[in-house]
Amino acid sequence: MVTVLQGIDQDSARRPVADIKATKLKVQSGIQGERxxxxxxxxxxxxxxxxxxxxxxxxxxLQTINFRD
Numbered sequence: 001m002v003t004v005l006q007g008i009d010q011d012s013a014r015r016p017v018a019d020i021k022a023t024k025l026k027v028q029s030g031i032q033g034e035r036x037x038x039x040x041x042x043x044x045x046x047x048x049x050x051x052x053x054x055x056x057x058x059x060x061x062l063q064t065i066n067f068r069d
Contacts, residue, residue, distance in 0.1 A: 007034025012060055016053060025049055 013031045020029040020038060027040040027049060040046050050064050 008036065008060070009034075015060075016062065019053065020049060023049060023052060 010031060013036050016036050017029050017031060020027060020036075025040070025045045025048065026042070027038050027045055029036060029038045031037075038046065038049065040049075053062055053064075
């Protein structure tokens with residue numbers, strides 16, 4: 001049997017937010033409910049951040065969703 005969880009709890013969300021802030025990129029990150037939201041003016045910075053967060057060191061699987069207004 002496999003348990004599938006949707007969203008991320010507050011304690012688990014703190015680690016990716018701390019890793020994002022440690023990159024020193026000009027991005028804004030925050031925890032909104034069960035999601036970690038990241039915004040930035042430059043698409044290149046976001047792409048760099050996504051590739052950096054796709055490492056196995058986080059020990060939690062992340063899914064990235066792109067919302068463009």
